[in-house]
Amino acid sequence: MTFTSPLLRAAGRFMSPGGGDGKLTILTYHRVLPEPDALLNRDQIDATKFATHMAAIADCFTVLSLPQALERLSAGTLPPRAVALTFDDGYQDNFTVALPILQRHRLTATFFVCTGYLNDGLMFNDIVTEALRRSTKSDLDLSWLGLGVQALSDMQGRRELAFKILGAVKYLPFTERELACARIWDMADPGQHRPRLMMTDDQVRELAAQGMTIGAHTHTHPILNQVSLEAAREDVEKNRRLLTELIGETPTIFAYPNGRPICDYGYQHVQLIKDLGFSAAVSTAWGIATKACDPYQLPRFAPWDTNPRHFIMRLLKNAVKGQRPTVAPRMASPDD
Numbered sequence: 001m002t003f004t005s006p007l008l009r010a011a012g013r014f015m016s017p018g019g020g021d022g023k024l025t026i027l028t029y030h031r032v033l034p035e036p037d038a039l040l041n042r043d044q045i046d047a048t049k050f051a052t053h054m055a056a057i058a059d060c061f062t063v064l065s066l067p068q069a070l071e072r073l074s075a076g077t078l079p080p081r082a083v084a085l086t087f088d089d090g091y092q093d094n095f096t097v098a099l100p101i102l103q104r105h106r107l108t109a110t111f112f113v114c115t116g117y118l119n120d121g122l123m124f125n126d127i128v129t130e131a132l133r134r135s136t137k138s139d140l141d142l143s144w145l146g147l148g149v150q151a152l153s154d155m156q157g158r159r160e161l162a163f164k165i166l167g168a169v170k171y172l173p174f175t176e177r178e179l180a181c182a183r184i185w186d187m188a189d190p191g192q193h194r195p196r197l198m199m200t201d202d203q204v205r206e207l208a209a210q211g212m213t214i215g216a217h218t219h220t221h222p223i224l225n226q227v228s229l230e231a232a233r234e235d236v237e238k239n240r241r242l243l244t245e246l247i248g249e250t251p252t253i254f255a256y257p258n259g260r261p262i263c264d265y266g267y268q269h270v271q272l273i274k275d276l277g278f279s280a281a282v283s284t285a286w287g288i289a290t291k292a293c294d295p296y297q298l299p300r301f302a303p304w305d306t307n308p309r310h311f312i313m314r315l316l317k318n319a320v321k322g323q324r325p326t327v328a329p330r331m332a333s334p335d336d
């Protein structure tokens with residue numbers, strides 16, 4: 001099925017050109033849910049929406065693997081309307097839901113995988129959400145988080161409560177955050193069984209075997225500004241070593257956890273990723289990657305439109321307006 005008109009393609013060629021002025025749209029996805037989920041935020045991507053996105057992209061853009069796209073960006077040989085697809089964190093639905101849709105359209109993607117949660121782990125946000133989903137309690141005393149006593153009502157109420165709790169814990173120091181989430185899990189008493197949300201080792205291996213790119217994303221997903229530089233280095237190195245053991249190849253591209261320049265990571269982390277020998281890194285700042293960008297702070301984009309034409313127009317507008325993405329500024333050194 002074709003969604004796009006020749007006019008839209010022509011506009012795309014003009015708004016997202018190739019060659020020396022090449023522009024690369026790097027799209028970010030996290031989960032691709034089998035069904036819409038009332039407990040997750042409104043910009044969630046489910047299988048239907050993702051399939052719409054991929055059909056529109058396959059129809060109107062040229063999808064390249066991220067390593068190949070970055071090589072061609074720097075060589076000035078990018079095709080017009082170039083897109084690279086990325087997925088962060090290592091969710092199992094990337095394998096079970098997204099991969100078949102990608103393959104149906106013969107699209108390739110990069111998966112930035114946190115090794116610390118593979119198999120049976122849960123990331124802190126999912127501990128909170130899944131605890132609230134399963135709890136049979138009528139309220140939770142969250143005074144210790146400054147949130148007072150909160151009623152556990154219907155899914156809508158639980159979604160709002162999850163949002164409040166995540167806002168309260170997200171920027172806690174890493175260990176405190178882990179402890180706070182474990183405490184919420186225990187208080188909510190959701191039963192022994194934790195759902196499996198992340199990929200298994202075998203699924204990561206299989207993604208790589210299917211020709212997908214595996215990228216690094218730290219072992220435990222700390223916000224880098226919240227941990228010491230030494231701890232950040234250890235976490236990144238551990239992630240890269242475990243991924244290398246898993247897929248038999250060393251990941252060359254890194255995605256900063258949470259990814260907001262200045263707020264979540266600083267230039268010392270950009271330098272760290274460079275020093276560790278990665279060839280490029282992506283943030284979550286919105287924008288379009290061009291030759292002028294710092295290859296260690298490439299912007300991405302994450303629209304969640306349902307209408308394919310709106311989706312494509314939003315990508316093209318980003319290609320025009322996103323040329324000055326936010327970056328963590330380089331610190332002046334005594335040698336400067």
Ligand SMILES: [Zn+2]
Nearest residue numbers: 088089257258
């Ligand atoms: Zn992440």
